[in-house]
Amino acid sequence: MNEKVVEILLVEDNPTDVELTLRAFKKNNITNSVHVSKDGQDALDFIFAHGKYADRAINFTPKVILLDLQLPKVSGMEVLRRIKSDERTKLVPVVVLSSSKEEQDLIESYKLGVNSYITKPIDFENFSKAVSTVGYYWTLFNQPPL
Amino acid sequence: MKIETRLKLNYLISLSVIIILLIVLVWIYRMMIKAEENEDLAADIRKNALERIMFRDEYLMTNVERARAQFISKTKTVDNLLTRALHNFTKTSDKALCEEIQKSFDITNTIFSRIVNIRAKDSNLRRGSIASPEGEQRLIGQLILKAYDLNGKIARLNDSAELTATNVREALVLLLLCFISLMVISNIYNSVSIGNLLGKRVKMISEGTTIIGAGNLGYRIAVSGDDELSILARQTNDMAAQLQNSYAALEQEIGYRESANRELEAFSYSVSHDLRTPLRAINGFSAAVIEDYADKLDDEGKRLLNVINDNAKKMGHLIDDLLAFSRIGRQELKKQEIDMHVLFNSAAQNFIYTVSERVFHLDIKPMLAAIGDPVLITQVIINLLSNAIKFSEPKDSIDIEIGCSPEEHENIYYVKDHGVGFDMQFADNLFGVFQRLHSQDQFEGTGVGLALSQRIIHRHGGRMWAEGIVNEGAIFYFTLPKSRNAE
Structure with missing residues (x-):
């Protein structure tokens, strides 16, 4: 593949949220390459280099995966479980970006090994701040195990 | 049978035994009186018959008129006594004996009369002479023989009367004993069986209520019979059944509520998630317009967009508060x-x-x-x-x-x-x-x-x-x- 290595995988089915997230990145000068998966199956295919991503090199894992919980086909919780239970991907940082503040979602996510859980603020200013902070932190400051 | 009926029966048995006992006592007492009367009568006959023989002998030996008169007087007494005896003795053998006695008595009287007649005819000839003619001697011999026979029969009647009296007395004692023991035995039997029944029933009911009380509402006391405690056991069973029904209805109700609660949770979950997303879009895109098109908007345009922005935020708070409020009820x-x-x-x-x-x-x-x-x-x-x-x-x-x-x-x-x-x-x-x-x-x-x-x-x-x-x-x-x- 000729594209550059994907650094952020955004798993989000809602196009407005995708647009707002990308806008927040751009506004905060996060220029890392982003791949957007619109459902859980696409995300899993991308991560494990299956289906239409079969020729992608699996060892080029994203620096961070931003994951919504309510997704078509395969739920966000299931995607998280598969990532964290696979030796090849379990070290990839996963940040849940969800609208849900429900305690059960929080507990379940942390049990599955999520690295961070962020509730999407309704206010764009806060949303933009949250998303960019996550972007900076995981792509720039965080030192991943090599 | 009901316990109340059994207790009544107990009392009725005692009462009827007492009544029967009284009747029997009166009856036997009368029998005894009669037997004793007969005993006395027989003894009287015997005594008078003996005295009659004494007067007869005196007359036969002395030929004194007084002795004859006394003999006749005694004969009348004995005859009267015999008539009474014939009437009083009811036993067949005694009655037959009485008749025989009467017959023998009559014979002795006849023979005696003949002797008296003979002596009256010869009185002039043999005045002062004791010696009797041969015919008279024969009659006397017959008279003595018959009198001996009569005495034997009277003695037998006397014996029989005594025996009857003794028998009646013994029977009285025996009957008394029988009735008393019958009463005591039936009362004891009834009391013991009531006691057993009560014990059995109370134990069963107590065990049953303990089990039901411990929470096994499906348990039923095994009921047989129609006594009061069986009715109580049945009522206890009915109560347990009623409880079981109410319990089942309650559990069903709880089931409904739980599922309603789950639905409510699913509802608030989707409210929490789905209502927020469009609000974020409204807020985000109006902010984007203000940012990207600031030069093309006048102040009023910017103010209007900010109103949209603020209201989206406000609605976000409302949703959060509403969710918090509904969560309190479930938490x-x-x-x-x-x-x-x-x-x-x-x-x-x-x-x-x-x-x-x-x-x-x-x-x-x-x-x-x-x-x-x-x-x-x-x-x-x-x-x-x-x-x-x-x-x-x-x-x-x-x-x-x-x-x-x-x-x-x-x-x-x-x-x-x-x-x-x-x-x-x-x-x-x-x-x-x-x-x-x-x-x-x-x-x-x-x-x-x-x-x-x-x-x-x-x-x-x-x-x-x-x-x-x-x-x-x-x-x-x-x-x-x-x-x-x-x-």
């Missing part, structure tokens, strides 16, 4: 002993910095410990404190007093401010969801805080109410169960 209470002083104090710390530029005077009176969920109670305290501060803002200083007074089973806590207060006629509206007493421009807020606080207190079994005077301040009270270790 499990983690009750423990709470040091209310610590709770009030740490909650108050949150506000010190927000009002630092104002005169903030907080007076926390001595506090009593309570029982409750500290997280939820903290939420109540924060709500009350933030209200007190919010509604004190128009005043020069913020003056808040927190205190507590003990009641019998609960403690009353209060938060008193000297803020804008409220009109008591609207006191009931204070705790309604989204109910506000002030306009949105005067004081911020969604109007859920007090409703939420009251719901938390209600879930703890407490009460919450408020008193206020316009422009003078308000006091909010809530109660919580006392700590058991308070004393």
Whole structure:
């Protein structure tokens, strides 16, 4: 593949949220390459280099995966479980970006090994701040195990 | 058979045995009297017959007229006695004996009369002579023989009468013994069987009620019979069945409620998730317009977009509050002993910095410990404190007093401010969801805080109410169960 290595995988089915997230990145000068998966199956295919991503090199894992919980086909919780239970991907940082503040979602996510859980603020200013902070932190400051 | 019937039967048996016994006693007593009479009669006959023989012998030997007259008089007596005997003796053998005696007696009389006749004819010839002619000698011989026979028969009658009397006496004693033992045995049998039945039934019912009482509502006491305790056992069974039905109905009801609760949870989950997303879009894109097209918009255009922006935010808060409110109802209470002083104090710390530029005077009176969920109670305290501060803002200083007074089973806590207060006629509206007493421009807020606080207190079994005077301040009270270790 000729594209550059994907650094952020955004798993989000809602196009407005995708647009707002990308806008927040751009506004905060996060220029890392982003791949957007619109459902859980696409995300899993991308991560494990299956289906239409079969020729992608699996060892080029994203620096961070931003994951919504309510997704078509395969739920966000299931995607998280598969990532964290696979030796090849379990070290990839996963940040849940969800609208849900429900305690059960929080507990379940942390049990599955999520690295961070962020509730999407309704206010764009806060949303933009949250998303960019996550972007900076995981792509720039965080030192991943090599 | 019913126990009552059995007990009645017991009494009836005793009564009838006594009655029968009395009748039999009277009957036997009469028999005995009669037998004794007969005994006396037979003895009398015997005595008189012997005396008659004495007079007969005297007459035969002396031929004295007095002796003859005495003999005839005795004969009459014996004849009368025999007539009575014939009438009185009822036993066949005795009656036959009496007849025989009568016959022999008559014969002796006939023979005696003939002797007397012979002697009367010869009186002139043989006056003074004792010697008897040959014919007379023969008659005398016959008379003695017959009299001997008669005496034997009379003795037999006497013996028989004595025997009868003895028999009747013995029979009386025997019968008495029989009846008494019959009565005693039947009463003992009845009492023992009633006792056994009672014991068996009571044991069964007691075991059954113990099992049912322990929670096995499907258990039924094995019932046989139609006595009172069987009826009680059946009623107990009916009661258990009724309980079982009610229990099943309740469980079904709980099932419905649980599923309704699950639906509600799913509902609030989707509200929480799905309602937020479009709001974020509204807010985000109106912000994008302001950012990207700032040069093309005049001030009014920007203001209108900001109104959209603010309202989207406000709706976000409303959704959050509504969800928080609905979550209180479902959330499990983690009750423990709470040091209310610590709770009030740490909650108050949150506000010190927000009002630092104002005169903030907080007076926390001595506090009593309570029982409750500290997280939820903290939420109540924060709500009350933030209200007190919010509604004190128009005043020069913020003056808040927190205190507590003990009641019998609960403690009353209060938060008193000297803020804008409220009109008591609207006191009931204070705790309604989204109910506000002030306009949105005067004081911020969604109007859920007090409703939420009251719901938390209600879930703890407490009460919450408020008193206020316009422009003078308000006091909010809530109660919580006392700590058991308070004393």
